[in-house]
Amino acid sequence: MNFDMPNFLPAMPEMFVLGMTSLILIIDLFLNERTRVVSYLLAQATLVGAFILSLSLYSGNAELSFSDTFVLDPMAGVLKMAVYATVFMVFLYSHSYLRERGLFRGEFFVLALFGVLGMMVLISAHSFLTIYLGLELMSLALYAMVAMQRDSRTASEAAMKYFILGAMASAMLLYGMSMLYGVTGTLELTELSRAVQQTQGDRLLLVFGLVFLLVGVAFKLGAVPFHMWVPDVYHGAPTAVTLFISTAPKLAGFAMLMRLMVDGLPGLQPQWHDILVLLAVLSIGVGNVVAIAQTNIKRMLAYSGISHAGFLLLGVLSGTPEGYAAGMFYAIVYTIMGLGGFGMVILMSRAGFEAEQLEDYKGLNQRSPWFALMMLFIMFSMAGVPPFIGFWAKLAVLQAVVSANLMWLAAVAVIFSVIGAFFYLRVIKLMYFDQAREQGSLKPGADLAVVLSANAIGILALGAFPGALMALCLQAMGA
Amino acid sequence: MFADLPLLSLVIWTPIIGGLLVMLTGSGRSGLEAKVLALLVSLLTFVLSIPLYTGFDTATYQMQFTEFVPWIEAFSINYSLGVDGISMPLILLTTFMTVLVVIAGWEVIKNRPAQYMAAFLIMEGLMIGVFAALDAMLFYVFWEAMLIPMFIVIGIWGGDRRVYATLKFFLYTFLGSVFMLIALLWLYFHTDSFAILDFHAVSIPATAQIWIFLAFLIAFAVKVPMWPVHTWLPDAHVQAPTGGSVILAAIMLKLGAYGFLRFSLPIVPDASHTLDWLMIGLSLIAVVYIGFVALVQQDMKKLIAYSSISHMGFVTLGFFIAWRIAEANEGSFTGATMGIEGGVVQMIAHGFVSGAMFLCVGVMYDRLHSREINDYGGVVHRMPKFAGFMVLFAMANAGLPGTAGFVGEFMVILSAFKANFWIAFVAATTLILGAAYTLWMVKRVIYGEVRNKKVAALQDINGREFLFLAILAVMVLGVGLWPAPLLEVMDATVQHLVAHIGVSKLPATAL
Numbered sequence: 001m002n003f004d005m006p007n008f009l010p011a012m013p014e015m016f017v018l019g020m021t022s023l024i025l026i027i028d029l030f031l032n033e034r035t036r037v038v039s040y041l042l043a044q045a046t047l048v049g050a051f052i053l054s055l056s057l058y059s060g061n062a063e064l065s066f067s068d069t070f071v072l073d074p075m076a077g078v079l080k081m082a083v084y085a086t087v088f089m090v091f092l093y094s095h096s097y098l099r100e101r102g103l104f105r106g107e108f109f110v111l112a113l114f115g116v117l118g119m120m121v122l123i124s125a126h127s128f129l130t131i132y133l134g135l136e137l138m139s140l141a142l143y144a145m146v147a148m149q150r151d152s153r154t155a156s157e158a159a160m161k162y163f164i165l166g167a168m169a170s171a172m173l174l175y176g177m178s179m180l181y182g183v184t185g186t187l188e189l190t191e192l193s194r195a196v197q198q199t200q201g202d203r204l205l206l207v208f209g210l211v212f213l214l215v216g217v218a219f220k221l222g223a224v225p226f227h228m229w230v231p232d233v234y235h236g237a238p239t240a241v242t243l244f245i246s247t248a249p250k251l252a253g254f255a256m257l258m259r260l261m262v263d264g265l266p267g268l269q270p271q272w273h274d275i276l277v278l279l280a281v282l283s284i285g286v287g288n289v290v291a292i293a294q295t296n297i298k299r300m301l302a303y304s305g306i307s308h309a310g311f312l313l314l315g316v317l318s319g320t321p322e323g324y325a326a327g328m329f330y331a332i333v334y335t336i337m338g339l340g341g342f343g344m345v346i347l348m349s350r351a352g353f354e355a356e357q358l359e360d361y362k363g364l365n366q367r368s369p370w371f372a373l374m375m376l377f378i379m380f381s382m383a384g385v386p387p388f389i390g391f392w393a394k395l396a397v398l399q400a401v402v403s404a405n406l407m408w409l410a411a412v413a414v415i416f417s418v419i420g421a422f423f424y425l426r427v428i429k430l431m432y433f434d435q436a437r438e439q440g441s442l443k444p445g446a447d448l449a450v451v452l453s454a455n456a457i458g459i460l461a462l463g464a465f466p467g468a469l470m471a472l473c474l475q476a477m478g479a
Numbered sequence: 480m481f482a483d484l485p486l487l488s489l490v491i492w493t494p495i496i497g498g499l500l501v502m503l504t505g506s507g508r509s510g511l512e513a514k515v516l517a518l519l520v521s522l523l524t525f526v527l528s529i530p531l532y533t534g535f536d537t538a539t540y541q542m543q544f545t546e547f548v549p550w551i552e553a554f555s556i557n558y559s560l561g562v563d564g565i566s567m568p569l570i571l572l573t574t575f576m577t578v579l580v581v582i583a584g585w586e587v588i589k590n591r592p593a594q595y596m597a598a599f600l601i602m603e604g605l606m607i608g609v610f611a612a613l614d615a616m617l618f619y620v621f622w623e624a625m626l627i628p629m630f631i632v633i634g635i636w637g638g639d640r641r642v643y644a645t646l647k648f649f650l651y652t653f654l655g656s657v658f659m660l661i662a663l664l665w666l667y668f669h670t671d672s673f674a675i676l677d678f679h680a681v682s683i684p685a686t687a688q689i690w691i692f693l694a695f696l697i698a699f700a701v702k703v704p705m706w707p708v709h710t711w712l713p714d715a716h717v718q719a720p721t722g723g724s725v726i727l728a729a730i731m732l733k734l735g736a737y738g739f740l741r742f743s744l745p746i747v748p749d750a751s752h753t754l755d756w757l758m759i760g761l762s763l764i765a766v767v768y769i770g771f772v773a774l775v776q777q778d779m780k781k782l783i784a785y786s787s788i789s790h791m792g793f794v795t796l797g798f799f800i801a802w803r804i805a806e807a808n809e810g811s812f813t814g815a816t817m818g819i820e821g822g823v824v825q826m827i828a829h830g831f832v833s834g835a836m837f838l839c840v841g842v843m844y845d846r847l848h849s850r851e852i853n854d855y856g857g858v859v860h861r862m863p864k865f866a867g868f869m870v871l872f873a874m875a876n877a878g879l880p881g882t883a884g885f886v887g888e889f890m891v892i893l894s895a896f897k898a899n900f901w902i903a904f905v906a907a908t909t910l911i912l913g914a915a916y917t918l919w920m921v922k923r924v925i926y927g928e929v930r931n932k933k934v935a936a937l938q939d940i941n942g943r944e945f946l947f948l949a950i951l952a953v954m955v956l957g958v959g960l961w962p963a964p965l966l967e968v969m970d971a972t973v974q975h976l977v978a979h980i981g982v983s984k985l986p987a988t989a990l
């Protein structure tokens with residue numbers, strides 16, 4: 001038995017993040033409250049470094065490594081860079097929030113970076129083994145982060161719920177993987193797809209395996225009917241953690257879907273197409289309708305996220321590279337909007353006050369016209385109204401759906417997005433048309449103010465010039 | 480000398496950027512800087528739009544002042560602008576009315592005037608963008624984006640039930656437009672282009688035409704609005720501040736009608752032909768039924784809102800009567816030109832007249848804070864100058880010859896006679912109904928004894944109010960007495976449109 005040295009180069013960013021995270025873990029032991037900012041800065045530096053590494057490794061080709069269990073292709077490159085950028089923003093947003101609540105501890109950054117590492121592995125996975133490895137690394141970090149606020153009952157409850165349901169979803173996923181392994185005898189995705197193509201006769205077991213895989217993926221994306229954890233966890237977790245959970249893992253979830261369905265099981269496209277149609281319609285419907293009934297903005301944004309997951313699936317189910325690119329575009333755009341939405345909750349809150357209720361946004365235009373305008377950008381973008389970036393994301397997936405000649409599906413999607421527009425408009429109504437409950441202008445920290453403004457103006461600017469991001473997604477999908 | 484300037488872009492972006500500046504400057508309580516800046520921006524935009532008229536070549540139907548810049552190459556979406564004889568007058572109407580709205584809101588808006596002015600300026604730019612866009616996606620972006628400032632305007636500065644009204648307005652129009660979006664995407668896949676002129680050229684099977692027509696119909700019918708999707712309009716109008724009502728009536732309603740001309744008729748002529756009974760029927764219902772509804776209104780703004788729906792029924796009737804005329808005249812479409820031109824003239828005329836009517840109500844509302852007809856009576860004794868204007872505009876609204884209201888209605892009724900006596904007969908009842916509801920209102924509000932102490936304390940209009948009413952009076956009489964320049968501008972375009980819709984667009988193999 002001979003042992004070939006694997007090509008480590010494609011995994012350089014992963015190794016860098018792992019090394020740095022371990023380093024922060026150790027350094028943090030020697031820091032006190034006053035110097036803890038070092039951990040924060042090192043964590044940001046890690047993300048910047050990883051971004052530079054991924055950027056320098058970016059090329060138009062796919063490169064396999066570690067006995068074909070790891071792949072670095074353009075999709076992986078773009079998604080990883082999006083993850084770094086997202087988490088970078090998350091840290092910027094969370095900094096003062098965590099300080100005010102006594103959560104500014106090294107664990108937050110270390111866990112978040114381990115989560116990032118899990119996402120990176122998941123995005124680059126090319127075998128069931130690496131997919132599972134990445135998924136668990138990411139999920140365990142997230143569970144722990146939700147539970148970080150030890151003396152909060154809602155947070156503990158949310159963490160417990162998240163952990164149990166997440167473990168169940170992982171079990172489903174493993175079960176599906178084992179079925180497919182049983183039929184095809186391989187864990188590696190390229191071989192799997194070949195084996196599936198060649199399978200003659202009864203495909204029942206394959207389809208069963210597929211269904212279980214999709215349960216796992218749908219759970220991670222928060223698609224209906226596997227969405228029950230989303231509102232509770234988003235609500236219960238500290239807002240900084242919610243911000244993290246609701247954004248970057250969606251990119252990884254999208255990658256997981258692509259790896260499993262498009263790389264692994266193109267032979268079952270007719271089957272997964274139907275399942276995705278069902279998941280998408282349910283998610284868009286339930287997400288948009290139930291969001292109307294929410295009075296807590298974190299829960300409202302959670303349901304909004306569920307409907308966005310449905311839209312993302314619309315892009316993928318068309319089964320064309322253009323559709324995949326549309327899904328990827330949607331995932332990235334959703335991340336940007338989600339950052340803005342939860343970022344606004346962070347900005348509005350202060351020590352001892354969480355700004356979680358929709359009521360808390362009443363009369364924001366009187367207290368701070370600028371941030372009301374920024375929130376208006378974010379809300380209209382989520383509703384899919386031009387000229388904001390959210391519109392182009394919806395347009396891209398609708399275009400994929402129309403090109404697949406599923407006109408009814410496009411009609412259903414737009415009808416529900418009109419229904420969904422109502423609850424985004426309600427936020428604007430509260431901010432602009434109602435009287436403020438409390439007086440005094442809003443005075444957020446300078447860093448938060450700058451980050452949120454940049455985020456919201458970015459939503460507008462990308463809406464005016466979405467071409468580059470769209471072209472990047474198309475290029476990454478080889479369309 | 481204007482040939483090198485990207486005029487259309489200037490006219491679109493000057494008010495938008497100006498509006499953003501106004502918003503940023505206007506932290507002061509009185510907002511005087513913001514108001515002055517807004518007035519300057521709106522005047523500048525108006526001046527910039529004048530060369531569109533003076534430099535317009537009336538001999539051609541081709542798009543003029545065109546601009547073309549690739550925008551989103553991944554989807555072949557372009558920043559493509561241009562105007563023809565139909566859109567150019569509408570752009571001028573927009574820039575003109577915005578100036579008046581800024582003046583009209585000058586002293587009246589006390590609550591955050593800077594945001595008010597900014598919203599109208601931004602809306603102006605977006606509306607001009609709709610009229611000037613030659614790329615379907617660009618059109619859609621402007622079309623939808625326009626809802627945002629209007630939503631804010633009604634919601635902040637509106638009446639008691641403003642939140643209900645503005646949500647209804649937004650959701651109705653949003654629902655309408657998303658179906659248009661799907662139709663546009665379908666067309667994109669059959670032309671590989673988002674250029675509206677490419678959509679005009681492509682041949683489309685009959686069933687698909689029907690679907691596309693219906694998708695467009697939902698979008699445009701809500702905007703026009705046609706019966707039975709008109710119910711948002713009275714709410715929005717009544718609750719909107721005066722300026723909002725003026726822009727809604729004068730410009731926004733025209734967008735729907737413009738959509739029919741730019742999209743429905745030329746892209747799916749066969750479906751338009753097949754379903755013209757539906758359109759004619761809905762138009763006649765709007766004209767007659769809504770006319771009766773207007774008759775019983777107690778609220779002046781509501782009355783004018785319903786009268787707007789009724790008048791817009793004429794516009795759509797004029798557009799869709801074309802095939803009936805051709806059938807009645809052995810396939811000759813020549814008579815159809817007058818119907819469509821009548822519709823367009825009616826659009827412009829209604830812009831002035833309804834805008835003027837809403838401003839008149841606004842003038843009274845600013846003094847008495849009531850829109851109820853019963854709270855007034857004998858206003859002429861206290862406000863003689865105002866009463867003169869109001870009576871003039873009311874006459875125009877009723878379609879008195881010599882005013883703007885007459886020309887379009889008369890042209891549409893005349894062309895309807897060429898198609899079918901009964902259609903024309905039903906449409907002509909509006910002359911009676913319109914006179915009835917408008918003049919009855921004038922009688923109760925303006926004439927008679929001074930009704931109560933509040934009316935007795937009324938002050939006549941000041942210089943500012945005299946200014947905008949006088950300008951509108953000139954326009955109303957101008958279009959009424961001498962519509963020739965307007966007709967001349969649009970003639971070549973409408974001739975071409977009529978020739979275009981006379982040719983079937985069904986693919987040859989499907990026949």
